Amino acid sequence: MPVIAVADAADPRLADYRDLTDVALRRVTEPAEGLYIAESAKVLARALAAGHVPRSLLVQEKWLDDAVALVPADVPVYVVAEEVAAGLTGYVVHRGLLAAMHRPVLRPVAEVVAGARLVVVLEDIVDHTNVGAAFRSAAGLGADAVLVTPRCADPLYRRSVRVSMGTVFQVPWARLPEWPEAGDALHDAGLHIAALALADDAVPLGEFAATRPERVALLLGAEGDGLSRRALVAADTIVTIPMAGGVDSLNVAAASAVAVWSLAR
Numbered sequence: 001m002p003v004i005a006v007a008d009a010a011d012p013r014l015a016d017y018r019d020l021t022d023v024a025l026r027r028v029t030e031p032a033e034g035l036y037i038a039e040s041a042k043v044l045a046r047a048l049a050a051g052h053v054p055r056s057l058l059v060q061e062k063w064l065d066d067a068v069a070l071v072p073a074d075v076p077v078y079v080v081a082e083e084v085a086a087g088l089t090g091y092v093v094h095r096g097l098l099a100a101m102h103r104p105v106l107r108p109v110a111e112v113v114a115g116a117r118l119v120v121v122l123e124d125i126v127d128h129t130n131v132g133a134a135f136r137s138a139a140g141l142g143a144d145a146v147l148v149t150p151r152c153a154d155p156l157y158r159r160s161v162r163v164s165m166g167t168v169f170q171v172p173w174a175r176l177p178e179w180p181e182a183g184d185a186l187h188d189a190g191l192h193i194a195a196l197a198l199a200d201d202a203v204p205l206g207e208f209a210a211t212r213p214e215r216v217a218l219l220l221g222a223e224g225d226g227l228s229r230r231a232l233v234a235a236d237t238i239v240t241i242p243m244a245g246g247v248d249s250l251n252v253a254a255a256s257a258v259a260v261w262s263l264a265r
Helices: 012-020 022-027 041-049 061-070 082-089 109-113 128-141 158-164 181-188 205-210 229-234 252-264
Strands: 003-005 035-039 054-060 077-080 097-102 118-122 145-148 173-175 192-196 216-220 237-240
Touching: 012 035, 012 054, 012 077, 012 082, 012 097, 035 041, 035 158, 041 054, 041 061, 041 097, 054 061, 054 082, 061 077, 061 097, 077 082, 109 145, 109 173, 109 181, 118 128, 118 181, 118 252, 128 145, 128 158, 128 252, 181 192, 181 229, 192 229, 192 252, 205 237, 205 252, 216 252
Parallel strands: 003 077, 054 077, 118 145, 118 216, 145 173, 192 216, 192 237
Antiparallel strands: 035 097, 054 097
């Protein structure tokens, strides 16, 4: 395995890690060689278990042995001092390692949802933390797949991956087309579309869960504005989480956990 000590943050071999510019990593060589950053040994292990391929690793000396044990022998491992890592990323890398990973080709929507009993659909959620948290809820509470709309934040952005604790690699996911094509794709797959939203005729979540259709696509909307009108038009049922204390709604990540827990049982 090529283990290479690098002393200069400006070294061109470290370009994939410089400033952690996720958008640039995704676009510079996409679609053939787009990249994402995996942070920590646990996240990297889950990415590798899902079949993702590393391009290189960036580690500090004290974590070198752990890093070398994870990756194939032909993957270069760049060893840097703490100040070099901080100069590259803008912060101290506390979690041991960073890995530049090749982006996998996304699977078709129909393939991802085939046979799924519960699918989480994230519409235009732009906060990477909320996307990562929703994936973690989906993985931990029993959803079968996640679909994201064209303007939803990328699940493979560094912060999404980190917040999800790598569960973005274990939950099958794909990108939907725009509405109304997205609704057609969900209905063609045999999914009942349940939109989590506030409405006078909304069905309480517990009531919906008690008599839920066999296969459900659970729609969750953007922070602040909620689901778009086009998404609501596509829905078969509007579902709401009953609230108390004068609060009308939960953060979308919290709402996803409550709804998935209720519907996946």
